[in-house]
Amino acid sequence: MQSAAKEEADPEKNQGRYNLRRRKDDGDVKEAEAKSEHQEERVEKVPAAPAAPAPTPLDFGGKIGAFFWMLFLPAWVLFLVLHVDQKDPSLSNFPPALPSLETFWDPQALVFVVLWILFQALLYILPVGKLSDGVLLRSGKRLKYRTNGFFAIVVSAAVVAAAVYQGVDLTYIHSHFLQLTTASFLISMMLSIYLYFRSRSTGPDERALGGNSGNVIYDFFKGRELNPRIKEFDLKFFCEMRPGLIGWCLINFAMALAEMKQQNLDAPSCSMILVNIFQLIYVMDGLWNEEAILTTMDLMHDGFGYMLAFGDLVWVPFTYTLQARYLVSHPKPWSLPLLATIIILKIVGFYIFRKSNSEKNAFRRNPSDPTLSHLKTIPTATGKSLLVSGWWGVVRHPNYLGDLIMALAWSLPCGFSHLLPWYYMIYFIILLVHRDSRDMNECRRKYGSAWDEYCRTVRYRIIPRVY
DSSP states (O other), X not given: OHHHHHHHHOHHHHTTSOOOSOGGGHHHHHHHHHHHHHHHHHHHTSOOOOOOOOXXXXXXXXXXXXXXXXXXHHHHHHHHHHHTTSSSOSGGGOSOOOOOHHHHOOHHHXXXXXXXXXXXXXXXXXXXXXXXXXXXXXXXXXXXXXXXXXXXXXXXXXXXXXXXXXXXXXXXXXXXXXXXXXXHHHHHHHHHHHHHHHHTTOOGGGBXXXXXXXXXXXXXXXXXXXXXXXXXXXXXXXHHHTHHHHXXXXXXXXXXHHHHHHHTOSSOXXXXXXXXXXXXXXXXXXXXXXXXXXXXXXXXXXXXXXXXXXXXXXXXHHHTTHHHHHHHHSOOOOOHHHHHHHHHHHHHHHHHXXXXXXXXHHHHHOTTOGGGTTOOEEEOTTSOEEEOSGGGGTOSOHHXXXXXXXXHHHHGGGOSSOSGGGHHHHHHHHHHHHHHHHHHHHHHHHHXXXXXXXXXXXXXXXXXXXX
């Protein structure tokens, strides 16, 4: 009896063996099976409804946190802009005096920012450079991206050089920094509002998983639509790589001119030259390897909303230039051995950053590449594999380690008189700790036990232990 019950409980094993039905029932059973098969055929013709994606945990402190960051981030940028202009920008002089409201606004500054963005948009749409494939989307599609960022920065540099040669005074950027910041903030806010309302008409496959909580403030902050486009013009990709990033270099160059003018110098100080060159190399490397951004968290997972719009158009160009702005009024002389040490530090950080990012991007795009055959991996249930050798076998985020070393090299030329020029280093540590936490939660949810095995194999997150 137990054997018979076991056979009935496992219909696949019953096929080709005996059954317990009576022979006279066979005709009825066959008729019933025929009807059942006919019904199954009809059911198969009905397309299955797509499974709803699992809800994604809320980032940045959830709904209340999103509201807080929307208020805090502009206020923090304002604090940095005003505080660095003081004769003594030490924390003992906090808070800086607020200027009159009229001081924040200058129509000419708004025109300047708009023309800069339009100029970068024109360079972006020119049929120059490679058309790169994005990652596979949930809809099964791959978007095309015009990766001509290096061309854009070279043309921008030529135009800026020609403008200076013709007598255009770029120190306007230094003297009207507050007004330019305000104009960029207004543009980022208008862009965020446009992005939110256009996302209301997008389909589920076009939305980011993390930006559809149903709460207006959180979704506005995080971004609902994953890849908002106006025809072939990708708004998120453009803002990530063009006006703010290349604008960062433009502002640094203007700060060097402002230092010469304010300090009566024939050439920028060595500290200013180092900061300009170090950050220019960083930006040009990103634009030369522009295709690699297509496999980053911002492009693959985050929607385009206030968080990225503000970050791209305001945060990057007006806070990452803090060291150069500080040096305008506080030039720092350094001995040649100290300058050489800072340069070596920058080279080491850049080497780690570039090699690890290139290894990751190559593996993500083609894991079966013969040049990567020496790398060890851990397979996952998703069909993807996790790198546990090469740079990614030393620490879980070797690119973050390189970034931190470079951030140190950017801050050292400013000296130790004030904490303010070390803001980028401090901010970057906080950013990377938060991003590491996001990565851990996302990867544990996505890869399950394979991620736990990965964490046991690669124990250190950012800083390796030195024996």
